[in-house]
Amino acid sequence: MATDYDAPRKSEEDQSEESIEELKARRHDKNSGKVDEDEAEASESFELPGADLSHEELSVQVLPRQQDEFTCSSCFLVHHRSQLASEKNGQMVCRECAA
Numbered sequence: 001m002a003t004d005y006d007a008p009r010k011s012e013e014d015q016s017e018e019s020i021e022e023l024k025a026r027r028h029d030k031n032s033g034k035v036d037e038d039e040a041e042a043s044e045s046f047e048l049p050g051a052d053l054s055h056e057e058l059s060v061q062v063l064p065r066q067q068d069e070f071t072c073s074s075c076f077l078v079h080h081r082s083q084l085a086s087e088k089n090g091q092m093v094c095r096e097c098a099a
């Protein structure tokens with residue numbers, strides 16, 4: 001059975017019962033190879049010094065709203081506290097929407 005490893009896919013369709021075990025073995029090989037690829041790619045991108053800096057800048061922008069910011073309940077944009085026009089029942093509205 002171990003020699004069927006190199007068999008082409010067409011033969012798999014012909015043998016209905018034995019092909020399942022073949023598929024299992026083949027799928028296992030594929031998965032392990034894929035994981036290795038992903039790990040290699042991830043470590044490569046992390047080793048770039050320039051990418052590290054841009055990553056940190058990006059993470060700051062992606063952060064959830066700060067304490068001095070609020071999410072407008074009308075336009076759902078995040079505004080600074082200074083743009084808060086009204087707040088009723090936890091519903092905050094920015095100046096643009098309140099105008």
Ligand SMILES: [Zn+2]
Nearest residue numbers: 072075094097
């Ligand atoms: Zn708004």
